[in-house]
Amino acid sequence: MKFYENIKLDEFSxxxxxxxLYEILKNLIEEGAIKPDEKLPTIRELSKKLSxxxxxxxxxxxxxxxxxxxxxxxxxxxxxxxQNDEKIQVFSENPLATNIKREEINLGINFSTLTPQSSLFPxxxxxxxxxxxxxxxxxxxxxxxxxxxxxxLRESIWKYLRECGVECEIDNIxxxxxxxxxxxxxxxxxxxxxxAIVVESPTYTGAAAIFKNRGANIIEIPIKEDGLDxxxxxxxxxxxxxxxxxxxxxxxxxxxxxYSLEKKLELIxxxxxxxxxxxEDDFLTEINFSKKPNEPLKTLDFxxxxxxxxxxxxxxMPGLRLAVIVSPFNISRNLVFAKQNTxxxxxxxxxxxxxxxLREGLWTRHLNNLKDIYYKRYCLMxxxxxxxxxxxxxxxxxxxxxxxxxxxxxxxxxxxxxxxxIAIAPGRAFYFDSRSSNNFRLSFAQTDYDDxxxxxxxxxxxxxxxxxxx
Amino acid sequence: MKFYENIKLDEFSxxxxxxxLYEILKNLIEEGAIKPDEKLPTIRELSKKLSxxxxxxxxxxxxxxxxxxxxxxxxxxxxxxxQNDEKIQVFSENPLATNIKREEINLGINFSTLTPQSSLFPxxxxxxxxxxxxxxxxxxxxxxxxxxxxxxLRESIWKYLRECGVECEIDNIxxxxxxxxxxxxxxxxxxxxxxAIVVESPTYTGAAAIFKNRGANIIEIPIKEDGLDxxxxxxxxxxxxxxxxxxxxxxxxxxxxxYSLEKKLELIxxxxxxxxxxxEDDFLTEINFSKKPNEPLKTLDFxxxxxxxxxxxxxxMPGLRLAVIVSPFNISRNLVFAKQNTxxxxxxxxxxxxxxxLREGLWTRHLNNLKDIYYKRYCLMxxxxxxxxxxxxxxxxxxxxxxxxxxxxxxxxxxxxxxxxIAIAPGRAFYFDSRSSNNFRLSFAQTDYDDxxxxxxxxxxxxxxxxxxx
Numbered sequence: 001m002k003f004y005e006n007i008k009l010d011e012f013s014x015x016x017x018x019x020x021l022y023e024i025l026k027n028l029i030e031e032g033a034i035k036p037d038e039k040l041p042t043i044r045e046l047s048k049k050l051s052x053x054x055x056x057x058x059x060x061x062x063x064x065x066x067x068x069x070x071x072x073x074x075x076x077x078x079x080x081x082x083q084n085d086e087k088i089q090v091f092s093e094n095p096l097a098t099n100i101k102r103e104e105i106n107l108g109i110n111f112s113t114l115t116p117q118s119s120l121f122p123x124x125x126x127x128x129x130x131x132x133x134x135x136x137x138x139x140x141x142x143x144x145x146x147x148x149x150x151x152x153l154r155e156s157i158w159k160y161l162r163e164c165g166v167e168c169e170i171d172n173i174x175x176x177x178x179x180x181x182x183x184x185x186x187x188x189x190x191x192x193x194x195x196a197i198v199v200e201s202p203t204y205t206g207a208a209a210i211f212k213n214r215g216a217n218i219i220e221i222p223i224k225e226d227g228l229d230x231x232x233x234x235x236x237x238x239x240x241x242x243x244x245x246x247x248x249x250x251x252x253x254x255x256x257x258x259y260s261l262e263k264k265l266e267l268i269x270x271x272x273x274x275x276x277x278x279x280e281d282d283f284l285t286e287i288n289f290s291k292k293p294n295e296p297l298k299t300l301d302f303x304x305x306x307x308x309x310x311x312x313x314x315x316x317m318p319g320l321r322l323a324v325i326v327s328p329f330n331i332s333r334n335l336v337f338a339k340q341n342t343x344x345x346x347x348x349x350x351x352x353x354x355x356x357x358l359r360e361g362l363w364t365r366h367l368n369n370l371k372d373i374y375y376k377r378y379c380l381m382x383x384x385x386x387x388x389x390x391x392x393x394x395x396x397x398x399x400x401x402x403x404x405x406x407x408x409x410x411x412x413x414x415x416x417x418x419x420x421x422i423a424i425a426p427g428r429a430f431y432f433d434s435r436s437s438n439n440f441r442l443s444f445a446q447t448d449y450d451d452x453x454x455x456x457x458x459x460x461x462x463x464x465x466x467x468x469x470x
Numbered sequence: 471m472k473f474y475e476n477i478k479l480d481e482f483s484x485x486x487x488x489x490x491l492y493e494i495l496k497n498l499i500e501e502g503a504i505k506p507d508e509k510l511p512t513i514r515e516l517s518k519k520l521s522x523x524x525x526x527x528x529x530x531x532x533x534x535x536x537x538x539x540x541x542x543x544x545x546x547x548x549x550x551x552x553q554n555d556e557k558i559q560v561f562s563e564n565p566l567a568t569n570i571k572r573e574e575i576n577l578g579i580n581f582s583t584l585t586p587q588s589s590l591f592p593x594x595x596x597x598x599x600x601x602x603x604x605x606x607x608x609x610x611x612x613x614x615x616x617x618x619x620x621x622x623l624r625e626s627i628w629k630y631l632r633e634c635g636v637e638c639e640i641d642n643i644x645x646x647x648x649x650x651x652x653x654x655x656x657x658x659x660x661x662x663x664x665x666a667i668v669v670e671s672p673t674y675t676g677a678a679a680i681f682k683n684r685g686a687n688i689i690e691i692p693i694k695e696d697g698l699d700x701x702x703x704x705x706x707x708x709x710x711x712x713x714x715x716x717x718x719x720x721x722x723x724x725x726x727x728x729y730s731l732e733k734k735l736e737l738i739x740x741x742x743x744x745x746x747x748x749x750e751d752d753f754l755t756e757i758n759f760s761k762k763p764n765e766p767l768k769t770l771d772f773x774x775x776x777x778x779x780x781x782x783x784x785x786x787m788p789g790l791r792l793a794v795i796v797s798p799f800n801i802s803r804n805l806v807f808a809k810q811n812t813x814x815x816x817x818x819x820x821x822x823x824x825x826x827x828l829r830e831g832l833w834t835r836h837l838n839n840l841k842d843i844y845y846k847r848y849c850l851m852x853x854x855x856x857x858x859x860x861x862x863x864x865x866x867x868x869x870x871x872x873x874x875x876x877x878x879x880x881x882x883x884x885x886x887x888x889x890x891x892i893a894i895a896p897g898r899a900f901y902f903d904s905r906s907s908n909n910f911r912l913s914f915a916q917t918d919y920d921d922x923x924x925x926x927x928x929x930x931x932x933x934x935x936x937x938x939x940x
Contacts, residue, residue, distance in 0.1 A: 016639075059799065066803045118609035126612065127604045134597045139588035142596065142787035169486070177647065181813035188683060193663045209811050213658060317612035319818040329529065333536045341679050343651035347817050348789040 004041060004049060009056075017052055018059035025060065029069050029080055040070060040078040108421030109455040111442040114253065114283075114314050114400060120373065121317045122366045129356040130349070137352060145348040147340035149175025153355035157324050160358060164285070165299035166308065172332045174339060177321040177346045179281060179311035183207050186244070186279055186307055188338040189331055191216050195243040198236060200228055202430030202437075204253045207246055207281065216243070218432065223252060225394065227259030230266055237274040244277050250294050251284040251399025254430045254441040258398065264297050271305040277328070283311040286367055289375055290397040304328040314400065314445070315370060320350055374400055377444040377452060384456040385442075390463045401443040408466060410440035416462045422455050474511060474519060479526075487522055488529035495530065499539050499550055510540060510548040578891030579925040581912040584723065584753075584784050584870060590843065591787045592836045599826040600819070607822060615818040617810035619645025623825035627794050630828060634755070635769035636778065642802045644809060647791040647816045649751060649781035653677045656714070656749055656777055658808040659801055661686050665713040668706060670698055672900030672907070674723045677716055677751065686713070688902065693722060695864065697729030700736055707744040714747050720764045721754040721869025724900045724911040728868065734767050741775040747798070753781040756837055759845050760867040774798040782824075784870065784915070785840060786833075790820055844870055847914040847922060854926040855912075860933045871913040878936060880910035886932045892925050 009020045028034045040046075043061065047054040061078060064070045071081050133141055148154070154173045161168065176182045191197060193215035199208050201220035208218050219236055222229050228247060236242065247267070249259040259267070271278050280297045288294050298308035308326040316322075327335050339345070357363055381402060385393060391406045406413065410426035417424050427437025444452060479490050498504045510516075513531065517524040531548060534540045541551050603611055618624070624643045631638065646652045661667060663685035669678050671690035678688050689706055692699050698717060706712065717737070719729040729737070741748050750767045758764050768778035778796040786792075797805050809815070827833055851872060855863060861876045876883065880896035887894050897907025914922060 062800065063803075115614065118613050121609040121612050123604075123609045123612065130600065130604070134593075134600070139591040139593045142591050142593065142789040143588050144585065144788050177813045177817075180811070184812050193685060206811065213808075213811065215663060318614050318814075319612040321813060321815070321817050330532070333533075338683075341650070341676065341683065342654050342812075343647045343791060344788075345791070347647075347791050347820060350817060350819070 004046060007050060009050060009052060017056045018063070021050070021052075021056060021060035022063045025064055026067075026069055029064075034080050036080050036082045038080045039076075040080065042077065109451045109458075110423045110446040111444070111455060112423035112425040114443050114445050115318050116314065116370075116400075117446045120370060122362065122369075125362045125366070126317070126353065126357065129360065129362070130353045132356055133349065133352045141349045141352055143348060145345045145351060147345045148336045149173070149346065150348060150351040150355060153351045153358075156355050156358040160363070161310075161324075161326065165293075165295060166326060167299075168326045172327050172329060174325045174327065174332070174335055175346050175351055176323050176325055176339060177343065178313060178318075179283060179309050179323040180206065180210075181321075181342070182309040182311075182323050182325050183246075183279065183281070184210050185325070185335055185338045185342060186309075186327075186331075187211055187214050187216075188342070189334045190243050190277060192243075196236075196240050198233065198242050198245040200247055200252060202254055202427060202439075203246070204248070204281070205430060205432060208432065211244075211246075220432070223255050223257055225257065227257065227263035228267065230263060230270065233267075234270060234274075237270060237276070242274065242276045244279050245271065246279045246281065247297070248281045248283070249297050250282060251287070251396055251401070253283070254401070254425065254427070254439075255403045256396035256399050256401050256441075257394070257403075258294055258396070259297075261295065264295065264300055268297065268301055268303065268305055272303045276305075277331075278306045280306050280308045281311070282308060283314045284399045286315055287371060287374055287400060288398040289378060292397075294398065298326060304330070307331070315367065320354065322346070322350060322354060374444070377447065377449070380449055380452050381442065381444050381456065384452060388456070388460045388463055390467065400445045401441050403439055403441055405439050406463070408438060408463075409436050410438055411436070412466065413440060413459075413462060416466065417459060420458050420462065422458055424459075474516065477520060479520060479522060487526045488533070491520070491522075491526060491530035492533045495534060496537075496539055499534075504550050506550050506552045508550050509546075510550065512547065579921045579928075580893045580916040581914070581925060582893035582895040584913050584915050585788050586784065586840075586870075587916045587918075590840060592832065592839075595832045595836070596787070596823065596827065599823045599830065599832070602826060603819065603822045611819045611822055613818060615815045615821060617815045618806045619643070619816065620818060620821040620825060623821045623828075626825050626828040630833070631780075631794075631796065635763075635765060636796060637769075638796045642797050642799060644795045644797065644802070644805055645816050645821055646793050646795055646809060647813065648783055648788075649753060649779050649793040650676065650680075651791075651812070652779040652781075652793050652795050653716075653749065653751070654680050655795070655805055655808045655812060656779075656797075656801075657681055657684050657686075658812070659804045660713050660747060662713075666706075666710050668703065668712050668715040670717055670722060672724055672897060672909075673716070674718070674751070675900060675902060678902065681714075681716075690902070693725050693727055695727065697727065697733035698737065700733060700740065703737075704740060704744075707740060707746070712744065712746045714749050715741065716749045716751065717767070718751045718753070719767050720752060721757070721866055721871070723753070724871070724895065724897070724909075725873045726866035726869050726871050726911075727864070727873075728764055728866070729767075731765065734765065734770055738767065738771055738773065738775055742773045746775075747801075748776045750776050750778045751781070752778060753784045754869045756785055757841060757844055757870060758868040759848060762867075764868065768796060774800070777801070785837065790824065792816070792820060792824055844914070847917065847919070850919055850922050851912065851914050851926065854922060858926070858930045858933055860937065870915045871911050873909055873911055875909050876933070878908060878933075879906050880908055881906070882936065883910060883929075883932060886936065887929060890928050890932065892928055894929075 007024055009017050043054050043057045047057045068081055070078050072078050153175060154170050158170045158173055176185060187210050191211055191214040195216045196219055197211045197216045198219045198221055200223050211218060221233050249264055251258060267278060278297060282296050285294060285296055296308060298306045307328065309323055311323045325335060385402060391404050393402050393404045396402060411428060414424050414426040425441040427439035428434045447455060477494055479487050513524050513527045517527045538551055540548050542548050623645060624640050628640045628643055646655060657680050661681055661684040665686045666689055667681045667686045668689045668691055670693050681688060691703050719734055721728060737748065748767060752766050755764055755766055766778060768776045779793055781793045795805060855872060861874050863872050863874045866872060881898060884894050884896040895911040897909035898904045917925060
């Protein structure tokens with residue numbers, strides 16, 4: 001109890017007392033002054049000691065619990081959590097989660113995020129189309145649009161998808177507010193309490209969180225060098241009805257693996273045979289550096305079993321919140337109803353502007369430019385990584401990230417890298433149980449040539465240092 | 471079976487055959503050529519008769535079923551549905567639902583929607599702020615923002631809410647993509663399978679649809695002249711744990727009733743006593759024509775039991791998709807996580823532009839202008855309605871709609887009105903079971919003075935005509 005003796009709350013601060021108390025306890029826990037599994041004083045004890053209302057302590061404890069600093073055991077009291085998880089959140093997919101302080105992500109070199117840096121955004125071109133829309137459409141630009149999406153945009157996306165090999169009816173295309181919403185809508189239509197959902201392991205846990213929130217049971221199937229382990233998948237499918245298989249077949253997140261054509265076809269066959277759907281999350285297909293085509297599953301979907309979500313957040317501007325769903329005939333109507341029930345429709349102004357952007361050919365220009373830049377970064381990163389002897393990786397031949405394996409728990413690498421101003425995404429961020437992993441993901445979405453050179457030099461030093469004492 | 475003899479599908483049409491077949495059958499049903507509860511031919515029979523693949527018939531039947539034209543009885547076959555519901559959809563809350571053809575809603579006079587007409591949108595002012603933002607913020611305007619919302623906007627909304635009497639911490643304010651999304655997020659945080667949710671009866675069924683999608687049980691409590699029937703509510707609360715009470719205390723949709731101050735306070739007391747939350751959907755409070763204040767529940771919320779959602783769709787521009795949630799301390803964090811899991815964040819460009827719009831004082835100007843226009847329409851509509859002897863209504867003293875009662879089933883009025891080019895919203899659209907109702911809602915959001923005068927003259931004629939033969 002001695003740590004609590006020195007706590008002083010400021011009567012005159014503009015900050016509420018519970019926030020003050022929360023900050024103090026949080027710091028004590030982070031600094032290790034209060035250790036994991038140590039018991040905290042009861043609410044009554046602490047409020048008495050600090051001469052504050054019990055509500056103040058209740059609220060501070062609640063906040064600590066919400067943020068994962070403490071946990072409650074029924075009948076025994078309140079205890080300090082293990083702190084690993086908290087540190088990892090800094091490197092998780094969305095660097096702007098509200099529980100992360102801004103200064104923490106303003107690291108020198110950020111290899112941890114797949115979000116493109118804003119200097120790659122085609123701001124001037126988009127400003128031009130927005131103004132054209134405001135002049136052309138006036139008030140209409142601010143009215144509701146159909147829940148399924150602004151028709152002309154669905155038409156221009158239909159044309160673009162055809163160029164990518166995805167043949168579909170305009171009627172089966174929906175515009176949604178980003179891939180995250182697309183996954184959420186698909187879950188609303190297909191996933192109910194107690195349903196089984198298959199995901200890749202490792203995976204983007206932000207998708208699986210949606211399925212969990214619907215009360216689903218998540219089944220993890222490992223990824224091999226050429227895609228999902230289909231034998232293991234079929235074992236699962238034989239034993240139980242699976243509602244949905246969530247996959248990223250091109251430049252998977254986080255492994256950067258692209259499924260082989262055979263696996264892609266076989267996966268669709270399994271979906272047909274066992275009467276399930278595949279949810280394909282396509283966010284990087286365009287960024288192909290090899291001469292081999294990398295077909296989205298949807299282009300091979302002979303039996304209308306693939307729900308195709310195409311995100312523009314990683315190859316355009318994430319803040320626009322735009323993605324597209326191409327859905328099987330059977331669920332298209334229900335998807336539109338789900339969208340309407342969720343937020344009526346996606347911003348009409350943004351949809352109209354993106355439509356014009358596509359029609360004016362600006363999209364193609366942007367994509368070519370982006371691909372050039374990413375290609376150069378990819379080559380440099382591959383070259384630099386090959387200088388580190390202690391790691392292994394498979395050449396992704398596209399996309400914007402590498403998946404690196406070493407002999408060490410990647411959380412240790414991440415911890416040491418952070419101290420040197422470098423953010424990487426350790427493997428455990430891509431498993432539900434945050435299990436220990438020797439892999440980490442390095443992305444070049446936010447790093448220019450100097451960052452890549454300097455950052456990987458520092459990583460090399462870190463590997464050398466860690467190895468030395470051992 | 472004779473009606474099917476004449477069906478001809480066009481081999482060379484660009485329209486898929488199943489769509490052609492769907493359209494033909496739909497028209498036959500709508501025209502009454504195939505009657506309610508009449509049995510349709512089996513898939514095999516019809517495909518043989520039309521010489522088409524069975525898949526074509528299967529898909530056409532599926533579409534007819536999804537749109538409510540037909541229903542299936544296990545073991546006996548496919549039958550035509552009663553057609554009332556379909557007609558009502560034309561008048562339901564969101565006139566742009568995809569299953570409604572555009573020409574159907576391009577009626578001469580539209581009293582059916584609460585969505586403001588686009589000539590009321592402050593387009594030039596908003597164009598001005600968007601361009602200021604693009605110049606000021608450049609690429610940042612297209613990046614992710616915090617899931618909880620762009621901080622400066624939360625700050626300016628905090629100030630605006632204070633002027634409205636809602637005192638809260640900026641930390642408890644979230645920006646969301648419209649009230650519909652706000653309700654969806656609250657449901658994700660609080661509503662689970664089998665939970666009991668109380669709603670007003672009649673109500674905005676678009677909200678209750680969200681609760682139903684979460685697997686909740688909906689309990690309807692009638693609205694009286696001064697608000698919800700609190701005796702009946704307390705009976706329910708005594709018997710079972712209720713997770714959420716969904717209310718619109720000011721200018722309720724559809725009844726236009728404003729709760730008395732006593733009822734507002736008593737409702738909060740009940741929420742505290744029975745440990746439940748109130749979800750307050752506030753979309754029209756600003757449009758108050760009386761001298762009496764109309765406090766949002768949230769201003770009276772002494773025990774942090776009210777989740778306050780403020781929509782800007784009915785008093786600003788619906789296509790922007792912007793609303794605000796002020797949430798109790800206990801659920802604020804989880805709401806932010808739900809938002810992040812749902813669509814990461816709301817468009818940053820729109821948030822930045824709306825922030826500047828508020829800061830420049832343009833919002834106040836717009837609101838005063840809108841209130842003037844609505845007040846004149848309200849006075850005219852009240853005067854014109856008082857000329858119809860066969861109806862009764864309570865003066866709403868604010869808002870944008872009247873709730874009218876007559877001796878007749880309002881569906882009959884709506885049907886006759888539609889034939890004369892007038893859309894009204896019949897009462898049954900606001901009950902889950904689409905029960906028959908003698909009430910209908912008339913809104914002046916889309917009608918100028920001439921529309922109001924002419925439209926209500928025609929309604930008067932309709933009442934006279936219907937009464938005459940009887």
